[in-house]
Amino acid sequence: xxxxxxxxxxxxxxxxxxxxxxxxxxxxxxxxxxxxxxxxxxxxxxxxxxxxxxxxxxxxxxxxxxxxxxxxxxxxxxxxxxxxxxxxxxxxxxxxxxxxxxxxxxxxxxxxxxxxxxxxxxxxxxxxxxxxxxxxxxxxxxxxxxxxxxxxxxxxxxxxxxxxxxxxxxxxxxxxxxxxxxxxxxxxxxxxxxxxxxxxxxxxxxxxxxxxxxxxxxxxxxxxxxxxxxxxxxxxxxxxxxxxxxxxxxxxxxxxxxxxxxxxxxxx
Amino acid sequence: xxxxxxxxxxxxxxxxxxxxxxxxxxxxxxxxxxxxxxxxxxxxxxxxxxxxxxxxxxxxxxxxxxxxxxxxxxxxxxxxxxxxxxxxxxxxxxxxxxxxxxxxxxxxxxxxxxxxxxxxxxxxxxxxxxxxxxxxxxxxxxxxxxxxxxxxxxxxxxxxxxxxxxxxxxxxxxxxxxxxxxxxxxxxxxxxxxxxxxxxxxxxxxxxxxxxxxxxxxxxxxxxxxxxxxxxxxxxxxxxxxxxxxx
Numbered sequence: 001x002x003x004x005x006x007x008x009x010x011x012x013x014x015x016x017x018x019x020x021x022x023x024x025x026x027x028x029x030x031x032x033x034x035x036x037x038x039x040x041x042x043x044x045x046x047x048x049x050x051x052x053x054x055x056x057x058x059x060x061x062x063x064x065x066x067x068x069x070x071x072x073x074x075x076x077x078x079x080x081x082x083x084x085x086x087x088x089x090x091x092x093x094x095x096x097x098x099x100x101x102x103x104x105x106x107x108x109x110x111x112x113x114x115x116x117x118x119x120x121x122x123x124x125x126x127x128x129x130x131x132x133x134x135x136x137x138x139x140x141x142x143x144x145x146x147x148x149x150x151x152x153x154x155x156x157x158x159x160x161x162x163x164x165x166x167x168x169x170x171x172x173x174x175x176x177x178x179x180x181x182x183x184x185x186x187x188x189x190x191x192x193x194x195x196x197x198x199x200x201x202x203x204x205x206x207x208x209x210x211x212x213x214x215x216x217x218x219x220x221x222x223x224x225x226x227x228x229x230x231x232x233x234x235x236x237x238x239x240x241x242x243x244x245x246x247x248x249x250x251x252x253x254x255x256x257x258x259x260x261x262x263x264x265x266x267x268x
Numbered sequence: 269x270x271x272x273x274x275x276x277x278x279x280x281x282x283x284x285x286x287x288x289x290x291x292x293x294x295x296x297x298x299x300x301x302x303x304x305x306x307x308x309x310x311x312x313x314x315x316x317x318x319x320x321x322x323x324x325x326x327x328x329x330x331x332x333x334x335x336x337x338x339x340x341x342x343x344x345x346x347x348x349x350x351x352x353x354x355x356x357x358x359x360x361x362x363x364x365x366x367x368x369x370x371x372x373x374x375x376x377x378x379x380x381x382x383x384x385x386x387x388x389x390x391x392x393x394x395x396x397x398x399x400x401x402x403x404x405x406x407x408x409x410x411x412x413x414x415x416x417x418x419x420x421x422x423x424x425x426x427x428x429x430x431x432x433x434x435x436x437x438x439x440x441x442x443x444x445x446x447x448x449x450x451x452x453x454x455x456x457x458x459x460x461x462x463x464x465x466x467x468x469x470x471x472x473x474x475x476x477x478x479x480x481x482x483x484x485x486x487x488x489x490x491x492x493x494x495x496x497x498x499x500x501x502x503x504x505x506x507x508x509x510x511x512x513x514x515x
Contacts (some may be wrong), residue, residue: 015389016387019348023381023384027373027377029371030372030377106340107345107368108361108368108386109345109359126492155340176289177289177291178289179290179292183291262347263282265345265347266282
């Protein structure tokens, strides 16, 4: 009996969490795109313009690393930028989400984790209507296989897990350290420059390459490129690699968030 | 039936003043070996409380005695450091009405948002939009953003949403007068309705006469402790006695 009762409460809590997530994401997107004609497609503009910029500047120089094809360079830059963009946008927005909603947490009993998660979810929605269809087309053209299109979901699940884990850590720490955004900006910049997004990994000196491998975004980008650009069937080793760091970070993030949660209210 | 039970509730809170919200400073102070654990205050001290359904309880005491904090513990907003809280049923907190509104989105969306935050489902809230707007007298504003409303209208909307359904437990933190004269009467009537029904009510107020007239039990909190608890007349007399003595 007690067990059944507990199960019912858990069910209700999940329902409430889902409802909260729904309204928060809806609000988030409505506020962001109110009155803008292109709406959600603005989020595509950033990776497209960046790809154009990199191609103009580095395209001809680096083309030899991409089978002497500028198109290959464009695609490689675009796939890398999509990953970096999703990561930096969603985690930056999630960082301040707990503090920004501190007033609310002081008035109504809410699960605090719903705020960073809703930021990730809002970006996920944008991504699904914006960059994802483009990636599907690129993958179909290159591989002519629906297996590869389906496999796109793997590196992205890893990306979402990774971003959520990082968001849990940063949004919790921001409650205690209000100068965190300056540090975090640096962290994102380092991650960005150390991922081979607009340069080929081969130009990095041999003895530096192992250090770059520590970048947890790297396996995600590699797996995404292998699936969408190589024209071969998905490589499982790369997929598993991308999940390892993602799962570790997401568990770590959740543990960190949970252990700090009870101290939030004194500082909000 | 017992609906709220607090067992030996204590709450320590960090004093915010001496806390540095700064990563750089904190790291430096650790390196210099000067890091101190942040100081904490005892805000609530071993509070026991048992409330049966339908009881009306008033909480009185000086500013900073922990009245609002106690309400937050009961709502689940704060977790006690020690002790256990058990609450059965739905709680409608009328603490600062409209705190959950987003000024940028429409009144309609805000009704759903606020309702879901208070614990109702989205479908439930969609069905209630009409009756809420009607009560708040804001039918003409359904699509305008909340920032276009006057502060009185916002408070009216908050009150209408939070009280649209009769909750099992109503929590009032000095928010009995909302809006203009006619709305005040209307909201008073609604609260009185709750009062006459089986709703359990906890109210924090400095209006002792109001508490005396409406509550059957009164708690006097003094520096986080229950000074006394008992019938309204008795407790209020003691409280007034001590206040007058201090003068």
